[in-house]
Amino acid sequence: MTIDLAELRSLPISEKLRIVExxxxxxxxxxxxxxxxxxxxxxxxxxxxxxxxxxxxxxDRDELWRRVNG
Incomplete structure (x- = not known):
């Protein structure tokens, strides 16, 4: 499997955090x-x-997402 790091870098922070989660x-x-x-x-x-x-x-996770989605 090849992961396109350039594509990952171009994602918004909220999407990056969803992937990390x-x-x-x-x-x-x-x-x-x-x-x-x-x-x-x-x-x-x-x-x-x-x-x-x-x-x-x-x-908690809910508070994290409240802060991310601001």
């Missing part, structure tokens, strides 16, 4: 293990700690 949903449904680089693991840990320290900073 679909990809994340597909990745999360996969049984294939996800191998993280050390810096990715560190960043995930940092963000997890940030969320635990201030849970009010989180937004």
């Amino acid at each position: 679909a990809l994340w949903d597909d990745i999360s449904a996969s049984e294939e293990p996800i191998v993280l680089q050390p810096w990715q693991r560190d960043e995930a840990h940092r963000r997890s700690q940030e969320m635990k320290a201030a849970p009010s900073i989180a937004i």
Whole structure:
């Protein structure tokens, strides 16, 4: 499969985010293990700690789309 990156770049942000969301949903449904680089693991840990320290900073999917569609 060939993906036309120029075509993806020309899409509006809202459509790009819909594609990213679909990809994340597909990745999360996969049984294939996800191998993280050390810096990715560190960043995930940092963000997890940030969320635990201030849970009010989180937004749900509906709020995300309200902000995207503005």
